[in-house]
Amino acid sequence: MNDEVSGEDIARIEERIEALREQIARCAKLALAAKVAIGAGGVWLALTVLWLVPFVPFMLVAALAAAIGGVVLAGSNATTWNQTEAALRASEAMRAEWIGRLELRVVEERPTLH
Numbered sequence: 001m002n003d004e005v006s007g008e009d010i011a012r013i014e015e016r017i018e019a020l021r022e023q024i025a026r027c028a029k030l031a032l033a034a035k036v037a038i039g040a041g042g043v044w045l046a047l048t049v050l051w052l053v054p055f056v057p058f059m060l061v062a063a064l065a066a067a068i069g070g071v072v073l074a075g076s077n078a079t080t081w082n083q084t085e086a087a088l089r090a091s092e093a094m095r096a097e098w099i100g101r102l103e104l105r106v107v108e109e110r111p112t113l114h
Contacts, residue, residue: 003101005098005101005102009098010095010098010099013091013094013095013098014095016091017088017091017092017095020084020087020088020091021088023080023084024081024084024085024088027077027080027081027084028081030073030077031074031077031078031081033070033073034070034071034073034074034077035070035074036070037066037067037069037070037073038066038067038070038071038074039070040063040066041062041063041064041065041066041067041068041069041070042063042067044059044060044062044063044066045060045063045064045067048060048063
């Protein structure tokens with residue numbers, strides 16, 4: 001196994017880290033959408049049960065679908081989010097290890113002439 005690490009390897013892992021961060025941002029948006037769906041469906045159901053809005057069967061079914069769909073979306077998204085965060089942590093650890101393997105040299109400061 002080759003223990004050599006190149007700048008290209010680090011650039012590739014940086015790209016992967018950026019892609020994982022973008023996926024986590026999408027997961028956050030989906031989590032918000034799931035909460036909105038659950039809330040909207042629940043509010044509509046409560047309003048219907050309390051007779052504050054007229055009983056309309058298709059609206060009741062839509063409210064139930066929104067609430068149940070939101071719960072399903074939240075559960076699925078939570079799993080994806082957790083897996084993506086784990087992959088992100090692993091990629092960041094790999095990047096740190098690879099950077100630590102590089103034999104970096106210190107650039108000496110030169111006095112400026114201005």
